Amino acid sequence: MNDIDEIVKGIYLKEPRAIGRAISIIEDGDQRAGALLKQINAKNIQESTILGITGPIGTGKSTIINQLIAHYRKQGNRVGIVAIDPSSPVSGGAFLGDRIRMMRHAMDKDVVVRSMATRGKQGGLCAAAAAAVRIMICSGCDPVIIETVGVGQAEIDVVRLADITILVLAPGVGDEIQMMKAGIIEIADIVVVNKAECPGADSLFMELENVLHQRNCTVCRVIAREAYGIEKLAVFIGVIDKERRKSGQFTNKRKQTRETEIIDYAIEMMRDELRRRLKEYPGNYTGDPRTIARKLIDDICIAELDTSKRNCPEVFL
Ligand SMILES: Nc1nc2c(ncn2[C@@H]2O[C@H](COP(=O)(O)OP(=O)(O)O)[C@@H](O)[C@H]2O)c(=O)[nH]1
Ligand SMILES: [Mg+2]
Numbered sequence: 442m443n444d445i446d447e448i449v450k451g452i453y454l455k456e457p458r459a460i461g462r463a464i465s466i467i468e469d470g471d472q473r474a475g476a477l478l479k480q481i482n483a484k485n486i487q488e489s490t491i492l493g494i495t496g497p498i499g500t501g502k503s504t505i506i507n508q509l510i511a512h513y514r515k516q517g518n519r520v521g522i523v524a525i526d527p528s529s530p531v532s533g534g535a536f537l538g539d540r541i542r543m544m545r546h547a548m549d550k551d552v553v554v555r556s557m558a559t560r561g562k563q564g565g566l567c568a569a570a571a572a573a574v575r576i577m578i579c580s581g582c583d584p585v586i587i588e589t590v591g592v593g594q595a596e597i598d599v600v601r602l603a604d605i606t607i608l609v610l611a612p613g614v615g616d617e618i619q620m621m622k623a624g625i626i627e628i629a630d631i632v633v634v635n636k637a638e639c640p641g642a643d644s645l646f647m648e649l650e651n652v653l654h655q656r657n658c659t660v661c662r663v664i665a666r667e668a669y670g671i672e673k674l675a676v677f678i679g680v681i682d683k684e685r686r687k688s689g690q691f692t693n694k695r696k697q698t699r700e701t702e703i704i705d706y707a708i709e710m711m712r713d714e715l716r717r718r719l720k721e722y723p724g725n726y727t728g729d730p731r732t733i734a735r736k737l738i739d740d741i742c743i744a745e746l747d748t749s750k751r752n753c754p755e756v757f758l
Contacts (some may be wrong), residue, residue: 467572489583493603501635502613504665519551521577521585637662708747
């Protein structure tokens with residue numbers, strides 16, 4: 442048995458080391474990644490729900506996640522967490538803080554935590570995060586929670602992997618208006634006003650209700666530190682999940698995510714191939730760029746007919 446088989450077996454047996462190694466193989470772009478991903482095909486992939494939790498740093502995302510973990514563990518569910526670390530020098534401390542807070546569940550084998558850095562991985566982050574989610578689902582996690590700071594395109598892309606997106610805001614923390622501009626608020630299914638005991642929470646709540654009342658988006662008040670509002674939040678999540686599964690919206694969204702992923706992969710593969718071919722292109726690319734582009738693509742298509750075997754990673758949810 443080669444070690445990929447060993448790792449795959451370990452994932453299904455819920456072995457933390459196998460799960461950790463598998464995610465590293467994907468994250469590092471190890472050449473065994475393709476072989477590994479081919480074997481990660483959980484039949485239950487549609488049964489697990491993926492939650493995206495996003496919002497500015499310091500609003501209480503990690504605290505809420507800890508409370509949600511406790512909630513789902515009480516129900517007997519195994520929980521996965523993929524924390525996307527913005528890896529700026531400033532957030533180094535915040536990231537460490539996350540780990541410490543997660544320690545509450547550190548001894549629990551049915552809580553799988555993995556953080557991933559965004560640094561230098563804009564393109565590949567989404568694929569790696571998707572793979573990590575999938576590996577966790579294969580190991581029996583439901584739900585899998587993705588935590589990300591909702592800034593930048595990379596993070597928005599990651600949030601799109603989620604079936605249900607929760608935006609966490611808090612009075613006096615972060616720039617809410619900026620979040621709205623960033624479009625994160627557009628994709629939120631639930632907006633949480635955390636730190637509800639703090640001054641400014643009520644006006645933030647009302648402002649959000651005003652902005653969001655035309656949209657089918659729930660706003661709820663939470664005091665994560667005291668677990669206040671967590672049960673209610675979990676009920677909202679459960680209701681949305683149930684409704685979407687019943688209406689077919691759940692499957693549709695997964696299909697859309699899958700399509701986007703396939704296209705991203707195809708473009709990535711094309712880009713490398715085009716660069717390579719362009720280097721070998723005779724002349725100085727004089728003439729109409731569009732015509733040259735067409736010719737390059739036609740050449741690839743002709744070459745493709747001759748090669749049946751292509752290395753094609755599969756990271757589908
Ligand atoms: N006052 C108050 N502080 C909170 C609450 N929830 C979390 N915090 C604090 O807010 C800070 C940031 O929380 P954290 O969960 O790390 O936020 P994240 O950066 O969004 O993950 C921490 O010091 C928490 O203890 C709350 O309900 N009320
Ligand atoms: Mg955090």
